[in-house]
Amino acid sequence: MKFSYDWIREYAEGAPTPAKAAELLTTHAFEVKSVEQRGKDAVFDVDVLANRAADALSHVGIARELALLLAKSFTPPSVRVNESRSFPIADVPMPKIADDGLCPRYSLRAMRGVRVAPSPAWLTQRLETLGLRPINNVVDAANYVMLELGQPLHAFDAAKVRGPIQVRRAKSGERFMTLDNQTLELDPDALVIADSSGAIGLAGIKGGLSTGVDETTTGLLIEAANFQPANIRRSSVRFNLRTDAAVRFSRGVDPTLTTMALDRVAGLIRELAQGEVAWGSHDLYPNPREPQPIHFRLERINSLLGTSLTEAQVFGFLERLSFSVERVKAGVWRVAVPTYRPDLVAEEDLIEEVGRLNGFERIPVVAPATSIMPTESSEFRQWIGQVKQVMAGFGFTEAYNYAYVSAAELDLLGMRAEALELMNPVNTERPYLAPSLLARLMQNVADNFRFFPAVKLFEFAKTFRQGAGVWPLDERWCLAGVVAYRHAPARQRHDAVLEVKGLVEGVMEAFGVDDAWFDDAPASSTAYLAAGRWVEVKVGERVVGKIGEVAVEVAKHYGLADLVAFFELDPALLEELTEAEREFEPLPKYPALVRDISMFVPADTRIADIENVISTAGGELVEDMDLFDMYEPEGSEERRSVAFHIVYRAKDRTLSEKEIDTLHKKICKALETELSAEIR
């Protein structure tokens, strides 16, 4: 909120330079975001803290705060009004407030014989400096007093008000036209100021056109009231009317201000527009707010702040605050807080006051004295850190993406039914929470292909799905990634999937997971992976993820004609399954013999099938096999050439050449018989 420093100075004696005042307010009260010179004046843009709106959204409030920080005196504006005995307030019917606490106070003054005209320069300048538009001397005076004291005011043209003023809830569908020519359709949660014809004001927010003050006005009814903050805030949001009055009432205004503000504005209007002020005022204040005294202890102040303030120091601060203080016993007071500080209700609130007056910078810097026993640490988090390192080691780069997807993306993923929708999405084209990391990763591939021919990315983030239990959603961690090569020849594209497989194998190996394997996809398909071109990742019998080619339709959506390989893992499950420590294997006693075996096999023979035949036929003595060559010979689509090193070793003896020869022949025979291999 903007404030004129010249104006503030009127109430604070000995005010320093604007820069010094700004510094003092920032370090001891609230932040002054900027100080702008405007001629001889300086305009402060102050970030008044939300809980100080009641007292500090006014020049008098800021001046009081500044005087407090300077430990100097604060001079409130003089409020004297000349009333006219020949014009009793009884001439104006008593307003009526509906009973339900939405209007704690309603005060009304009346004037007659005023001459509405443009305001003088001193007034328009002040208003304009602070971003308000001058209208006429009556309305401007009301705005002026609001900026000065923090109490919003409203002036009605008395001639246009029919019957007593009522403060009541609107009727369902009741219509109201604002001063700005906007028609609102109201509801019973909205509070209105009404006369016998209907609503003449949206209480605490905006006045009505029908009773507005214009050049023809001579009689005034001036309202200074207090309203329930929650109700005003709801209405202000609902009707999208964030007026200066609404902002103040939403945060809460001191109810004792109404009569003072009325006196001030009446006096000011008389000065600017002449006229007579009615004798007396109507003031409906059925339940005056009595502040509860607060029990305040020195020992608590020092314990919470970590300071060593003395009783005398604290008492000094309380006096400066002009709080009424009663000493109960040594180091204990009963403090009554004035009504303009509704934010102070508990002991801690007073501790904050004392703390900031003393200066938060005076709080010492003391390391806590505490047990050195550390609190438990999450193994899952550490495990994830290690997995990320392993993945980076394999050449994958970590991406962070937004958690939002579009309806079209969900349909491609086949996950529309289980996705969660946002009520107010930031990007209206992506109004769903992502149930899979694939969508955003595909976008990453498409974007990065502009500059890089090869993309290897992974992401570790939450995915969201509708849930079946008491908590209506399933939020779980996912570790997923992609490999893609732009304009790659067919062999390299196939390699992309093998790289993904290699990564998963690498992660399993790094964590000593022996029984990780890849199982053919179940009969049920997945919309986002190409049919027949993906497999499940398993540890034992538990499914921990999937790897494979992304479905063509999905790739097309992102403008990708290239094959994209994808993996997704359930890290929480995987971490559980990798908990077992790996076991050391003693070094072998007896030497191994390596024989190579080369063969032609039908083109659709799978490597796994060949490996199975070899290990079945060879039995225990086949310690390992290593595919070292594989190619499709020229001009032949029906067969491929495959070569393995086979490592033979016995645990209990040195194998003889003869033994191996026999076994090797047995293996060759098995391959010929079972797989129609042609051994070379």
Next chain:
Amino acid sequence: MEEKLKHLGEQARADLQVVGRASDLEAWRVKYLGRQGALAKFTAGLGTLAEAERRKNGQKVNELKARLVESFEEAKRSLVQERAVHRFDLTQPGKRSARGHLHPLTKMRSEIEHIFETMGFAVADGPEVVSEYDNFDSLNMPPDHPAREMWDTVWVRSAQTVLSDLLEASRLAKPNERSNQTVQSDPANRQAKPELRSTQTVGERLLLRAHTSAFQVRYMQAHTPPFRIIIPGRVFRYEATDATHETQFYQVEGLMVGRDVSAANFRGVMHEFFRRLFRKEVKLRLRPGYFPFTEPSFEMDMACLACGQKGCVVCKQSGWIELMGAGMVHQNVFAAAGYVRGEWQGFAFGMSLERPTMMRYGINDIRLFHSGDLRFLRQF
């Protein structure tokens, strides 16, 4: 004789192993294969033997000679290659496999977690979708509290009723309160809040957590003080993005509770933390702030390192950079956690992860973190 020949062969081979340069190789050749060489001498020595012996040994000598010549040729070839190797240009790029990169936010987060862990803080984390109770009510912000405006919320549509277990445990909540809110006259739907369905009660609507503080009360419910934790995590705002604002970003929350944990201890922990994070003493400033869940509340600033507090774009001419909000935990929050009022005290703080990361690496646009752009990611 045979022995002697065998010995000669072994010797020759051993000598060949240590030959390093072309000149040495030539010397070797002369020594063993030359006209006056060892083999020649041996052959000459055969003259004293009988015919049969001579032939047998002669054959063996020839075999050895053949093998030695082959070895010699091989050694010669590899020496030539080596010479080519020695002319290598080391300004060529080295050979290695491409390394991947961890995201800079991951690195900064690890570092921050590590610093706090060495100070005995545990690292906790909570869900990203939470109830209104978690995000607001339990933190001393009942419905219609004006401070709720400080967090622009993204709401999640949920089909079912949510039973909030915290509501039962807490003394703050009034589970039977119903609000008659309806949304009207709000064409842009900017402030759309879900209508309460008749089966939902206040505090149970779902949202994407707006701050990591949303996990404070849940943690406290499950743990008895004293404890100290940080809660790093992703948070969400209804916010337009630009170079310094994001709709989705990361925070690190801190919470330390005990019998006498004070604001002085907060300063102690923070000064040490920032000294280690920035690897030097940094000037910090504590000033008044406001959060409904702390009292007193603070804002902590750091002297701008970019301009040495002279004023610049980075610190918006003020000389100070905002680091975090913090404060002493409000007794109402302890009450929501089921603690006895007045029995415990502690501090809480919340800072952005992006801010120190951008400062550390000199990154000028916060949107880069979620861009997935390899041109950015591979710089780390």
